[in-house]
Amino acid sequence: MTTYDNTLNADGALIVGAGLAGLFCALKLAPRPVTVISPKPLGFGASSAWAQGGVAAAIGAGDSSHAHAIDTEIAGAGIVDEAVAESVTAEAKARIEDLARWGTPFDRNAAGEFQLGREAAHSKNRIVRVEGDRAGYAIMQAMIARVRETPSIRVVEGLTVVDLARADGRIIGVFARKLGDRYGEPVFIRARATILAAGGLGGLYAVTTNPPGVRGHAMGMAARAGAVIGDPEFVQFHPTAIATGADPAPLATEALRGEGAILVNDLGERFMPAIHPDAELAPRDIVARANFRQIKPAVRCSSTPARHWAPASSPPSRRWQDTAPMPVSTPSRA
Numbered sequence: 001m002t003t004y005d006n007t008l009n010a011d012g013a014l015i016v017g018a019g020l021a022g023l024f025c026a027l028k029l030a031p032r033p034v035t036v037i038s039p040k041p042l043g044f045g046a047s048s049a050w051a052q053g054g055v056a057a058a059i060g061a062g063d064s065s066h067a068h069a070i071d072t073e074i075a076g077a078g079i080v081d082e083a084v085a086e087s088v089t090a091e092a093k094a095r096i097e098d099l100a101r102w103g104t105p106f107d108r109n110a111a112g113e114f115q116l117g118r119e120a121a122h123s124k125n126r127i128v129r130v131e132g133d134r135a136g137y138a139i140m141q142a143m144i145a146r147v148r149e150t151p152s153i154r155v156v157e158g159l160t161v162v163d164l165a166r167a168d169g170r171i172i173g174v175f176a177r178k179l180g181d182r183y184g185e186p187v188f189i190r191a192r193a194t195i196l197a198a199g200g201l202g203g204l205y206a207v208t209t210n211p212p213g214v215r216g217h218a219m220g221m222a223a224r225a226g227a228v229i230g231d232p233e234f235v236q237f238h239p240t241a242i243a244t245g246a247d248p249a250p251l252a253t254e255a256l257r258g259e260g261a262i263l264v265n266d267l268g269e270r271f272m273p274a275i276h277p278d279a280e281l282a283p284r285d286i287v288a289r290a291n292f293r294q295i296k297p298a299v300r301c302s303s304t305p306a307r308h309w310a311p312a313s314s315p316p317s318r319r320w321q322d323t324a325p326m327p328v329s330t331p332s333r334a
């Protein structure tokens with residue numbers, strides 16, 4: 001067996017990343033021993049805490065996971081793996097119930113049922129929310145509290161994983177460094193199983209709505225270890241952000257369009273109805289491309305995405321004001 005100096009042992013499985021995927025996995029593995037690595041204190045540096053609109057699941061009366069899968073396939077324009085769409089949508093309700101059982105205070109009506117919002121490409125209201133646009137923050141706070149009180153989960157904060165450790169054709173753990181220490185000797189963390197939950201790669205782009213530290217590290221490590229990376233060209237862009245000049249840019253949540261907000265260009269023209277029958281509620285790739293065409297200097301607009309957002313012409317309903325008071329709120333940026 002390969003030996004290394006500077007070695008730590010993770011009891012049981014090692015989870016790289018402490019967003020919702022990492023913490024949820026740790027809770028599901030309890031009471032088996034698990035070590036979770038988070039570069040920043042729990043709740044920081046993860047897209048999960050920035051998510052706003054909510055989570056989609058076929059929960060409402062007259063809805064079905066099959067209908068949700070069909071909507072997903074239509075939005076995917078012929079390139080969706082049907083089996084994956086069916087299995088993910090079939091599990092969604094049970095996973096929402098897990099999140100609720102573990103303490104997420106989802107919005108509910110007087111009868112105690114989930115209040116369901118609408119988002120693009122869904123033919124039914126299926127988005128479970130928390131206080132309008134605070135779903136990600138509230139879910140993460142609930143999961144963090146649960147993780148902290150679970151004795152089988154050890155959280156190691158302040159380390160960034162830099163590579164997978166291999167021996168005899170197997171992954172035997174990871175190499176990690178203190179966050180911000182680019183040149184120090186990495187520590188080897190030995191583990192019986194290593195789970196990569198280090199998020200996406202939005203932080204690689206010039207402007208992103210993701211935390212800047214989410215930069216595709218796990219994909220790189222997996223590729224170096226010989227994994228075949230599937231469909232890396234599929235990167236989801238939020239079609240509407242507020243161009244404050246800052247990176248990351250604050251998101252203008254899609255729930256606004258779900259509640260009737262429309263998109264107009266600098267000339268005050270609404271452009272989405274000519275592009276897709278669902279207009280502003282077309283699939284995100286279509287709205288994102290349409291916005292991009294409007295802000296390209298070669299077209300007649302030189303405005304920023306912020307100026308492409310406009311509320312619906314009718315005054316917002318009381319519910320809209322209650323549920324989406326601050327479309328650019330991002331509770332825990334760090």
Ligand SMILES: Cc1cc2nc3c(=O)[nH]c(=O)nc-3n(C[C@H](O)[C@H](O)[C@H](O)COP(=O)(O)OP(=O)(O)OC[C@H]3O[C@@H](n4cnc5c(N)ncnc54)[C@H](O)[C@@H]3O)c2cc1C
Pocket residue numbers: 016017018019020021022037038039040044045046047048049050051052053054055056135136159160161162197198199200209210211213214215217218251
């Ligand atoms: C502004 C915003 C709004 C969103 N709104 C919604 C929404 O309304 N509904 C919805 O369903 N989805 C939404 N999303 C998408 C959703 O948040 C993500 O798909 C989801 O949170 C991803 O979870 P994750 O655990 O895989 O990744 P993340 O939550 O990003 O967690 C990744 C973790 O890995 C860690 N990490 C990264 N690199 C390393 C490394 N080298 N070593 C160790 N750890 C590492 C990070 O620090 C972090 O802890 C939104 C995303 C953003 C950014």
